[in-house]
Each structure stands twice: as C-alpha cells, then as structure tokens.
Amino acid sequence: MIIEHPRYAGGHLGATRIEDVSDARFDFVRVIEGVRRVLEEIGIAFERIPLVPSGGINSFQKISAALELGASGVQIGTPFAVTQECDAHPNFKKVLAEAGPQDIVTFMSSAGLPARAVLTPWLKR
Template sequence: CESGADAIVMGAGLPLDLPDLAAGHPKVALIPILSESRGIGLVIRRWMKKGRLPDAIVVEHPAHAGGHLGASAIEDIGDDRFSFDRVLDECRELFKTLGLTWGSIPLILAGGMNNHTKIRHWLDKGAAAVQVGTAFAVTEESDAHPAFKHVLATARPETLREFTSVAGLPARAVLTPWLAKYLSTESRLQRRAKTRDCLEGFDCLQACGLRDGIARIGQFCIDLKLAQAVRGDVERGLFFRGKGTLPFGEAIRPVADLMHYLLTGEKPADLTEDTARAVSMA
C-alpha cells in the first residue's frame, strides 16, 4: 500500500486480517480470492466487524484454475460446493442475510473462462466480471519468456498435473521435466523432511513444507521453481496453468485478437488449424 498500489488481490487462504494490514490506506481496493460461499461469508462477516467490505471478490473454481487452488485437498477440487451456479445462488442468500444489495460486492468468476459463450453465460447469471489468466499470458504483448508461453500454449490435458504444493494447497501445473521428476520422488522426499533454513533466505511462505519439515505437503522451494519458469527454464521451472483449452490453440496472438474474441465470439479470419498449432517462439 505504501508503495502506491491501487489494489491488493490476495489468495491462498482466508485473508481475514487483510483490512488490518491495509489500515490507513482506505483508497486501496482489497480483493480476496475465494472459492466457495462459506469462505466468502466468513471473510465478509469478519471484515464488516472491522468496518470494511471487500471491493470485489474473485471466485476461483479449483477444478479449472491454474496455480494454487482453493480446495483443502486434491480429491476435493471437483466438489459441487465450488460450482459457480451454487456459489452465486448461495451468495445471493448470504447478501440478503447480511443486508447487502446484490452487486455491492462485485463477484468476479475465475477458472476456465476461455470463450465468449461461457463468459456471456456467467455474466447473465449474475457475475460482475470474469478473470482470464492463461490466455493473456500467451499473447504477443505478454512479457513472459517465449519458452514460458510455449510451455503453456502447447500443454494438453494429459500433460497437466494436480499435486500438493509446498504451501500445503493443491496446485495445477504443466508436467515439465522437473515436475515429473519431483512427483516420482515426492514420497521419498517427504519421508526425509526436516526443518531447515529457507533456501532463498527471505521466508516467502508463513508455512513451508520444505523449510518447516512438514512431511505431508510439498518438498521444494516454490520461489526458486517459479523464478526458473519466469526465466524460461523448461527443464527446471514450475509452470502453473489453467486446465482449459486456449482460445487460439497453440497460436500466440495479439491482445486485441483475444479481446475481440472474448467480447464477440469471432476468431481472427487468418486463424486456420495450421496457424493455431504454430507457436511463435520469436
């Protein structure tokens, strides 16, 4: 906040104390990422006691999103309590109970928002907006490393994996060489878990499976692995990705093309089956 941020978007848990952390900065928008109505209710009620409401809430479906997922265990990511229909319906009742008007806290649906029809459907059902991640990460204007875009754009359903992160949450990523090797040795690494100093020296997680020796969760340095992905290190990086197909297949297109498609459903006239498979590595 002190650095001039306009908004704080926070996930990976229940940000019950975020208003306290942002105290003194009332103009900074606070936007939690949650996945079910129960968590939404807990956050709103706690924040109301602090005299603050979320400026918006991102509702992320763990069965479709990439990165850390809002379920307590991998086997729960497809649970019906995360369905957008159910969350929207239950939030309508929650808002009535709390005396809030519908729309006073915009609900932004995230996860699997990869085509115009789907986006239009959820906006008509009451969502204020949608969040799109992977599709923008692979656009021409994205500052991601070309190899990073290539990994995300060419991934297939069979090359995505759900696993337990070092943060203790389910996560979804592309099965790169490092992830394949890690998953094959995970149980052995967990048996050898022990407390140690942070590898990077700045303790990026409050609870870290590797640093704290928590054997039941991940045993790798997430900061190191994500940094390697940012640098385009396909062999050693961790590449988070959403589950759905991309609007233009493997093709790397401009943001303007993506926006036009998401808003109208019209794909670029020059996008053939062959060009959709051709990934620009320039």
C-alpha cells in the same frame, strides 16, 4: 469478490486438499447463488458487490454463462499468459500454448497445497 473454481484454475487452487478440487460446493452456480442469498439475508443488494468468477474461463460461451449467473465480470489468466504483452519467458509461453487438456495435472505442491500445471520434465522431478 473473486470466486476461484479450483477444478479449473491454474497454479495454487484455493483448496487445502486435492479431494476438494472437484467438490461441487465450488461450482460457480452454487457459489454465486449462495452469495446472493447471504447478501439478501444481511440486507445488501446483490448488485452492490462485484462478483468475478475465475478459473477455466477461456471462451465467449463461458464468459456469457458467468454473466448470465449474475457475475459482474470474469477473471482470465492463462489465455493472456501466452500473449505478446505478457512478460513471461518465451519457453513458459511455448509450454502453455502447446499443452492440451491431457497435459494438465493436479498435484500437491511443495507448499503443501493442491496445484495445477502443465506436466513438464521439471515437474516430474
């Protein structure tokens, strides 16, 4: 089960309103504990369902924290998008690699869903 945190993920954020992106109900601690309780209630061992947090996991500390909460693993996206192995366009990789936290924006996409991306001249249009 992939657990995406809309406050930290890139691209479309799995929320329907921008206000929901920072809602505490999506915090990994809360979601993992909630899943644990539901599984216990229906008689399924927590360990039988792989839980994989996703969104903002970009350091050893964040990986360790997720595993300590009971996650089976983690999903990492953006840090791998800038690697040589990724087939993304070099210009895209450059934008990601050079972006700092101040360059990241949350906005309503043309699909009508909240999204997060690097603020570029194209996005400003």
